[in-house]
Amino acid sequence: MYVAVKGGETAIARSWDLLAAARRGDPAQPELSLQQIRQQMRLAVARVMQEGSLYDEELAALALKQAAGDTVEAVFLLRAFRTTLPRFASSLPLDTAAMRVRRRVSGTFKDIPGGQILGPTADYTQRLLDFSLTETSPPPRCHQAEDGLPSPLPTVLEVLAAEGLIEAEQPLPGDPEPADLTRQPLMFPADRPTRLQNLARGDEGWLLGLAYSTQRGYAESHPFAGEIRMGEVSVLVCPEELGFDINIGEITLTECQMINQFAGSKTAPPQFTRGYGLSFGEAERKAMAMALVDRSLRATELGEAAHAPAQQQEFVLYHSDNVEASGFVQHLKLPHYVDFQAELSLIRTLRAQTATASPLATEENHD
Amino acid sequence: MDIMTRQHWLGLLANSPATRLAELLQPHLPAPTAISWLRHAQTGLVMLQGRSGGSGSRFNLGEISVSRASCQIGGLLGHGWVRGSDGTHAELIAQADALLQDPQHAPVLQQVLQTLQQELSARRAQRARETAASKVEFFTMVRGE
Numbered sequence: 371m372y373v374a375v376k377g378g379e380t381a382i383a384r385s386w387d388l389l390a391a392a393r394r395g396d397p398a399q400p401e402l403s404l405q406q407i408r409q410q411m412r413l414a415v416a417r418v419m420q421e422g423s424l425y426d427e428e429l430a431a432l433a434l435k436q437a438a439g440d441t442v443e444a445v446f447l448l449r450a451f452r453t454t455l456p457r458f459a460s461s462l463p464l465d466t467a468a469m470r471v472r473r474r475v476s477g478t479f480k481d482i483p484g485g486q487i488l489g490p491t492a493d494y495t496q497r498l499l500d501f502s503l504t505e506t507s508p509p510p511r512c513h514q515a516e517d518g519l520p521s522p523l524p525t526v527l528e529v530l531a532a533e534g535l536i537e538a539e540q541p542l543p544g545d546p547e548p549a550d551l552t553r554q555p556l557m558f559p560a561d562r563p564t565r566l567q568n569l570a571r572g573d574e575g576w577l578l579g580l581a582y583s584t585q586r587g588y589a590e591s592h593p594f595a596g597e598i599r600m601g602e603v604s605v606l607v608c609p610e611e612l613g614f615d616i617n618i619g620e621i622t623l624t625e626c627q628m629i630n631q632f633a634g635s636k637t638a639p640p641q642f643t644r645g646y647g648l649s650f651g652e653a654e655r656k657a658m659a660m661a662l663v664d665r666s667l668r669a670t671e672l673g674e675a676a677h678a679p680a681q682q683q684e685f686v687l688y689h690s691d692n693v694e695a696s697g698f699v700q701h702l703k704l705p706h707y708v709d710f711q712a713e714l715s716l717i718r719t720l721r722a723q724t725a726t727a728s729p730l731a732t733e734e735n736h737d
Numbered sequence: 738m739d740i741m742t743r744q745h746w747l748g749l750l751a752n753s754p755a756t757r758l759a760e761l762l763q764p765h766l767p768a769p770t771a772i773s774w775l776r777h778a779q780t781g782l783v784m785l786q787g788r789s790g791g792s793g794s795r796f797n798l799g800e801i802s803v804s805r806a807s808c809q810i811g812g813l814l815g816h817g818w819v820r821g822s823d824g825t826h827a828e829l830i831a832q833a834d835a836l837l838q839d840p841q842h843a844p845v846l847q848q849v850l851q852t853l854q855q856e857l858s859a860r861r862a863q864r865a866r867e868t869a870a871s872k873v874e875f876f877t878m879v880r881g882e
């Protein structure tokens with residue numbers, strides 16, 4: 371017989387106190403400010419904004435502080451908060467070609483219009499622990515070139531596109547409004563705009579693993595990093611009360627244009643194909659992984675056999691969301707007392723039946 | 738001095754730091770009783786759209802927090818929209834927007850806009866020069882014979 375039980379309120383309240391105390395650590399140490407997190411943990415802030423699907427550095431810093439640095443928990447907090455806010459509008463499409471670039475590199479051409487610009491990258495560091503950072507120190511003064519970069523900086527793929535060597539990226543006729551996963555459930559087959567939204571919100575670790583699998587031979591698409599650019603892009607909206615587009619500020623974005631091996635047909639000559647990644651903040655790894663997975667998910671459209679995990683829409687898109695994944699994995703902590711009682715009684719019955727049905731078999735084993 | 742259009746000044750005000758805006762606008766703002774707020778600052782979301790490959794079909798990238806406010810000063814309507822959760826920034830923009838449409842206030846506020854524009858341009862130019870300093874200068878290795 372099962373008797374319904376309640377309880378645990380006091381224990382829960384005390385667990386909150388323990389959590390808050392553990393978050394704070396030693397009270398003799400100064401407490402972290404949101405500005406410190408925003409300024410000095412900017413890449414963690416960017417990841418929480420991207421996977422939390424809400425660009426707000428202040429809120430992301432708060433979420434990180436509250437979650438004691440647990441990125442996935444911070445993403446959850448941000449996602450929950452966004453549901454309390456009204457949606458005012460959609461922006462005009464972000465013009466990444468007009469980005470005020472702070473980093474731009476290409477793995478396909480050495481000489482690109484505007485040049486290879488390294489910007490604030492860890493790529494050329496030795497990855498040796500820098501013990502000078504155990505003490506506080508002022509940042510170095512950054513060198514300034516005589517002239518700034520040309521603005522806008524021409525995009526690398528324009529060169530290939532001008533020759534028709536890479537597939538064109540043009541809106542569909544009528545430039546249709548894209549599906550919105552915050553309002554409509556994910557349905558299959560998912561079109562590319564829906565997939566890109568899912569990947570943009572998707573867990574970086576999940577996408578990184580899948581992207582890596584395509585490079586190791588599961589859905590090889592011979593990728594090249596055509597262009598990676600990071601910098602500031604203006605956000606434009608058209609408020610109803612004004613009736614014209616206005617600039618409401620700028621955000622940092624990282625964009626990756628991946629160039630992949632050919633597709634062609636009886637009627638069209640071979641062309642390079644594309645994979646696309648776009649991410650909030652400085653998030654090169656995420657943008658590159660997204661671009662590789664975007665390309666692998668285009669397998670069917672490009673007439674390739676979709677046999678690898680990274681090519682299978684349902685597998686990739688249903689498991690990319692770390693809020694859903696974390697919730698379902700962690701729900702196993704909740705009471706399953708009745709479920710487990712049923713399993714327990716079943717296994718006892720089965721064992722009892724085995725013991726009575728074949729006593730000889732048991733005895734033989736003793737020989 | 739170029740006279741800025743409404744579209745231009747709304748963008749400039751949104752791209753200037755709120756503290757700087759408060760500092761420069763404070764002497765010109767009317768008494769609170771002279772302002773009728775049609776919409777006090779309100780924070781919500783705007784869905785950011787990207788395009789596949791930068792120029793293809795639109796897709797929803799994720800949302801951004803945005804604050805907006807609307808006021809009326811002496812019959813003129815001012816609207817403020819700015820990214821982020823800082824409602825006072827949106828209210829400052831709305832007030833400046835109303836005043837900038839008033840021929841009496843416009844000349845002095847256009848001066849404020851010039852200052853803000855110079856500061857924004859200087860910030861961007863400095864960043865562009867710092868960025869340009871990290872441009873790779875390739876050189877060719879010649880094999881010695």
